[in-house]
Amino acid sequence: MIVEVNNLTKKFENLVAVDGINFSINEGEIFGLLGPNGAGKTTTLHMLATLIKPTDGNASVNGFDISKQSSKVRHSIGIVFQEPSSDDLLTGYENLKLHALMYGIPRDVALKRIDEVLELVDLTDRKNDQVKKYSGGMRRRLEIARGLLHEPKVLFLDEPTLGLDPQTREHIWTYVEKLVKEKKLTIIITTHYMDEADRLCDKIAIVDHGKIVVLDSPENLKKVLGGDIIRLRVENPNLDAVKKLNYVKQVDNLDGNISLTVSDANAHLQEILNLIGKVSSVEVHSPTLDDVFLHYTGREFREDDKQAEGGFWQRAMTMRARR
Amino acid sequence: MSELTGLYAIWEREFKIFLREKSRIITTIISPLMWLFIFGGGLGSSFSVGNFNYQLFLYPGVVVMSVLFSSIFYGSYVVWDKRLDFLKEVLVAPINRVTIFFGKVLGGVTDAVLQATIIMILAPLFGISFGLQFLLIYVFLFILIVGLVSIGLTIGSMMESPEGFGLIVSFVNFPLFFLSGALFPLNNLPEWLTVFTRLDPVTYGVDAIRSLMIGVSTFGLAFDFLVLIGFGLLMIGIGTFAFRRMKL
Known part of the structure; x- marks a missing residue:
C-alpha cells in the first residue's frame, strides 16, 4: 500500500471538514475522491501533502508518516493545485528551474529532467514564453510537468480540469493516462466531474460532508444500482x-x-x-456516477457547484491584473 | 545544503520579478524624485536648516523614504502569492519556512538597495559627494531595510487581500515616515513629538544616513547602529514567527 489513511480527521473552528476517513491505495492506481464542493476532498489532499496538520488520525505516503516525516513525504509526492500555482512573470522553463532548486535536485540532473517533462507535456517549443502568455490548459500541463520533476511516487491532482474547455480536458486526461503507463505513478485525483472520475479512476471514493459514502471501482459502483x-x-x-x-x-x-x-x-x-x-x-x-451519488446520498450534486467552475479563470485573470 | 539552494531559489525568483516589473521600479523612483524636486525645491527656496539649504537637508531623508516605502510595500507580494496558489507551491516544497522567509527578505533587500542606489546616483546634483563613506551608507541602509522588509512580510503573511494590506500599510508607513526626521530637524520639537520621533526606528536610519552624507547627526553613528541592529533582529524574530504560523 503506497498510501494508507486511518481515521483521518480535520476540524476547523465550527466545521468538521474531514470526518474520520479510511482508505488505502495500491501502487500504480488512479484513486479518485469524488464529491461536491466543500465535501472535504481538498482538505484531505492538503493533509496528505503535509500542508495542514490533521486534528486526529494518521496517514502514510510511500511508507512515511505525514505528521512525523513531512520532509520525506514531500520528496515522495508531486502536487498540482486547484488554482494556478505557477508564477506568470516567469517563463515555463524558469518555473521548472525554480522547482528543481527548491527540491534540491542537482543541476545537471535537473536540466535533463526539465527537458524530459517539457517533452512529455508538449511544451518544449513554448518553454521560453512567460506563463502569462499560456492558455489555461498549457498552464495546467506545465504544473503537471513541474509536479513530476522531482520524480515523485505519488502525484496529487486537485480538480485538474476545473474550468477548462472539453477539448483541453480530454488532453489532460490523455496525459494523465500516459503518466500512469510510462512512469508507473500512483495518482490521487479529486474531482466533482462524474465523467472524469469514471474515465480515469481505478477506484473511486464518493465523499460527502467529510465522510466516504462508498468506495469501489466505477464499474462496481454502477453495477450496484443493478x-x-x-x-x-x-x-x-x-x-x-x-x-x-x-x-x-x-x-x-x-x-x-x-x-x-x-x-x-x-x-x-x-x-x-x-x-x-x-x-x-x-x-x-x-446508470452513471450521478445516479450512484443520488442513490447513496438521496440528493443530487449541490447547486452551488456551478459557480465554482469559473474559478480557475477568475484567479488567472486576477493574477494578470495584478502587475 | 538544500536549504541554501532553496534560499537562493526564492531570492532569484524575487529578483527576476523585480527586473520584469518595470512599472514597479519606475513608480517607486518617481515619488522620491517629486519629494526632492517639488517639495524640496519649493521649500528650499524659502527655508534653510542650519547652514544647509532645505533641499540638501531633505536629500538623505528622501533616500531613506524610498527604501521605507518600497521595503514595506514589498510585503504585498506575499499576499499576491497567497491569492494564487504559488505560495502553496513554495510551502509544499521540502524547505523550511524560515528559509522561505529569509529568501524573501533578501529579495526585498535587493529591490530596496537598487532603488536607493538610483536615488543616490543623483547626489552630485545636490552638491553631495561621498567617498568611501558610501560603503558605510550601504551598511546602514542594509540593516534598516532588513527590519523594514520584515515588517512588510509580517503584515503580508497575516493579510488575505491586497486591499487589506494597502490599508494597514498606510497606517504604518506614514507615521514611520513623518516621525523619522526625514522632513525636519529633530531638535527644537515640542516634548510630546520628541517622544514619538525617538520611538520610530526609521529616525535612527535617517540620522545615520544624514550624518554620513552631510555630516549632521543627533544621536551619533554608534548609537544609530545599535538601535538599528536591535530593530532588525527583533523584526526578523517576529517575521519568522509570523511565517511559521502563516495559514494557507
Whole structure:
C-alpha cells in the first residue's frame, strides 16, 4: 500500500471538514475522491501533502508518516493545485528551474529532467514564453510537468480540469493516462466531474460532508444500482403504485423530478408511464456516477457547484491584473 | 545544503520579478524624485536648516523614504502569492519556512538597495559627494531595510487581500515616515513629538544616513547602529514567527 489513511480527521473552528476517513491505495492506481464542493476532498489532499496538520488520525505516503516525516513525504509526492500555482512573470522553463532548486535536485540532473517533462507535456517549443502568455490548459500541463520533476511516487491532482474547455480536458486526461503507463505513478485525483472520475479512476471514493459514502471501482459502483435509470418529471406522481412494482429497485423524488432504478427499463416503461400520472418529460439511460451519488446520498450534486467552475479563470485573470 | 539552494531559489525568483516589473521600479523612483524636486525645491527656496539649504537637508531623508516605502510595500507580494496558489507551491516544497522567509527578505533587500542606489546616483546634483563613506551608507541602509522588509512580510503573511494590506500599510508607513526626521530637524520639537520621533526606528536610519552624507547627526553613528541592529533582529524574530504560523 503506497498510501494508507486511518481515521483521518480535520476540524476547523465550527466545521468538521474531514470526518474520520479510511482508505488505502495500491501502487500504480488512479484513486479518485469524488464529491461536491466543500465535501472535504481538498482538505484531505492538503493533509496528505503535509500542508495542514490533521486534528486526529494518521496517514502514510510511500511508507512515511505525514505528521512525523513531512520532509520525506514531500520528496515522495508531486502536487498540482486547484488554482494556478505557477508564477506568470516567469517563463515555463524558469518555473521548472525554480522547482528543481527548491527540491534540491542537482543541476545537471535537473536540466535533463526539465527537458524530459517539457517533452512529455508538449511544451518544449513554448518553454521560453512567460506563463502569462499560456492558455489555461498549457498552464495546467506545465504544473503537471513541474509536479513530476522531482520524480515523485505519488502525484496529487486537485480538480485538474476545473474550468477548462472539453477539448483541453480530454488532453489532460490523455496525459494523465500516459503518466500512469510510462512512469508507473500512483495518482490521487479529486474531482466533482462524474465523467472524469469514471474515465480515469481505478477506484473511486464518493465523499460527502467529510465522510466516504462508498468506495469501489466505477464499474462496481454502477453495477450496484443493478439496472437502468428512468428520470421523469411528473405532477402529483403516484409513487406508491410504482413502488409496488417488483422490478422497480429504488425511487427518489426531488421536487417532482423522479428518478427510478429499474431492471430492463425498455420492457417496463409503458407500464410505469401508465401508473405514475401526468408525465411532462421522460429519459432512460444506463446508470452513471450521478445516479450512484443520488442513490447513496438521496440528493443530487449541490447547486452551488456551478459557480465554482469559473474559478480557475477568475484567479488567472486576477493574477494578470495584478502587475 | 538544500536549504541554501532553496534560499537562493526564492531570492532569484524575487529578483527576476523585480527586473520584469518595470512599472514597479519606475513608480517607486518617481515619488522620491517629486519629494526632492517639488517639495524640496519649493521649500528650499524659502527655508534653510542650519547652514544647509532645505533641499540638501531633505536629500538623505528622501533616500531613506524610498527604501521605507518600497521595503514595506514589498510585503504585498506575499499576499499576491497567497491569492494564487504559488505560495502553496513554495510551502509544499521540502524547505523550511524560515528559509522561505529569509529568501524573501533578501529579495526585498535587493529591490530596496537598487532603488536607493538610483536615488543616490543623483547626489552630485545636490552638491553631495561621498567617498568611501558610501560603503558605510550601504551598511546602514542594509540593516534598516532588513527590519523594514520584515515588517512588510509580517503584515503580508497575516493579510488575505491586497486591499487589506494597502490599508494597514498606510497606517504604518506614514507615521514611520513623518516621525523619522526625514522632513525636519529633530531638535527644537515640542516634548510630546520628541517622544514619538525617538520611538520610530526609521529616525535612527535617517540620522545615520544624514550624518554620513552631510555630516549632521543627533544621536551619533554608534548609537544609530545599535538601535538599528536591535530593530532588525527583533523584526526578523517576529517575521519568522509570523511565517511559521502563516495559514494557507
